[in-house]
Amino acid sequence: MKPPPPSGSPPARRVRRRLLGGVLGAVLPAVLRPASATPGTAASGGALATGFAAEPAAVRALQPAAVPALGTAAAPAAVPALEPAPSLNAAIRAFTGGATLRPGKVLVQVAPLVDNGNTVPLSVVVDHPMRPDHHVAAIALFSERNPQHEVANFQLGLCSAAARVSTRIRLATSQKLVAVARLSDGAFWYGEAEVIVTLSACIED
Amino acid sequence: MSARTLIDLPPRVRRGQAFEVRVSIGHPMETGYRRGADGAHLPRDILSEFRCDFEGEPVFRARLYPAISANPFLAFAMVAERSGELLFSWRGDHGFAHTERVALFVE
Numbered sequence: 001m002k003p004p005p006p007s008g009s010p011p012a013r014r015v016r017r018r019l020l021g022g023v024l025g026a027v028l029p030a031v032l033r034p035a036s037a038t039p040g041t042a043a044s045g046g047a048l049a050t051g052f053a054a055e056p057a058a059v060r061a062l063q064p065a066a067v068p069a070l071g072t073a074a075a076p077a078a079v080p081a082l083e084p085a086p087s088l089n090a091a092i093r094a095f096t097g098g099a100t101l102r103p104g105k106v107l108v109q110v111a112p113l114v115d116n117g118n119t120v121p122l123s124v125v126v127d128h129p130m131r132p133d134h135h136v137a138a139i140a141l142f143s144e145r146n147p148q149h150e151v152a153n154f155q156l157g158l159c160s161a162a163a164r165v166s167t168r169i170r171l172a173t174s175q176k177l178v179a180v181a182r183l184s185d186g187a188f189w190y191g192e193a194e195v196i197v198t199l200s201a202c203i204e205d
Numbered sequence: 206m207s208a209r210t211l212i213d214l215p216p217r218v219r220r221g222q223a224f225e226v227r228v229s230i231g232h233p234m235e236t237g238y239r240r241g242a243d244g245a246h247l248p249r250d251i252l253s254e255f256r257c258d259f260e261g262e263p264v265f266r267a268r269l270y271p272a273i274s275a276n277p278f279l280a281f282a283m284v285a286e287r288s289g290e291l292l293f294s295w296r297g298d299h300g301f302a303h304t305e306r307v308a309l310f311v312e
Binding site: 120143152156162170 | 267268273279
């Protein structure tokens with residue numbers, strides 16, 4: 001008996017390969033961009049603590065004020081652009097107060113590929129006991145490329161049984177998420193996750 | 206101001222045993238970054254604060270930003286030594302405030 005014919009004729013295969021190439025071409029830059037945009041933060045753990053880039057104070061000053069201002073039609077120029085912002089480090093520093101950040105303990109659980117950026121289920125788990133004298137006091141979540149870096153800030157009381165929080169967030173584009181945990185002894189630990197978003201939140205009209 | 210909420214916790218919990226509390230509330234969480242049909246930005250309308258207290262003791266607090274999805278959902282783990290009342294409260298833009306009380310049975 002003859003072997004069954006190949007599943008597609010050569011032109012069909014070529015088309016499929018081209019399509020695949022197109023998909024890869026669209027996805028790969030998205031994968032590569034965050035890493036190249038923030039050298040050092042992903043690979044070397046301590047870099048987040050030490051590698052705060054100097055940035056114009058005006059950018060930082062604009063951030064908290066920009067959000068209420070956006071409500072008015074008079075401030076379209078103040079819309080933050082969707083570009084890698086070095087102010088992510090500034091937002092994290094506002095939470096830590098400049099304390100040393102150590103990588104580890106914090107796990108950001110989120111799907112690596114997200115269809116709809118409007119509702120992205122996410123959990124943050126901190127591998128740390130919750131004893132009264134030694135516990136996780138707060139968890140802050142930051143996004144690299146949303147218009148506003150702060151996503152949420154959780155404070156855990158003594159009735160908390162575990163340092164585990166779940167919520168649903170919006171993602172404006174493919175980016176990195178950073179969760180920072182503040183322990184009761186004042187130490188800060190962080191964890192990261194990279195997410196690729198195919199349909200972004202915030203910019204749909 | 207009234208709002209629709211869903212609060213999910215076990216009907217009975219064991220003393221000292223961890224359980225999960227899941228809370229969601231109906232709210233648009235308008236970010237302030239979207240534009241309306243006229244091109245103007247829709248004014249921000251978000252919930253900015255969530256609290257859960259157990260008999261006056263803080264259990265969980267959350268500060269929310271526009272990056273939280275519409276109808277904010279939060280889940281956290283808690284532990285209780287005795288029965289009591291859980292107090293959930295949300296606060297947000299334009300004077301939004303909502304409170305729910307749920308009894309917790311510990312055996």
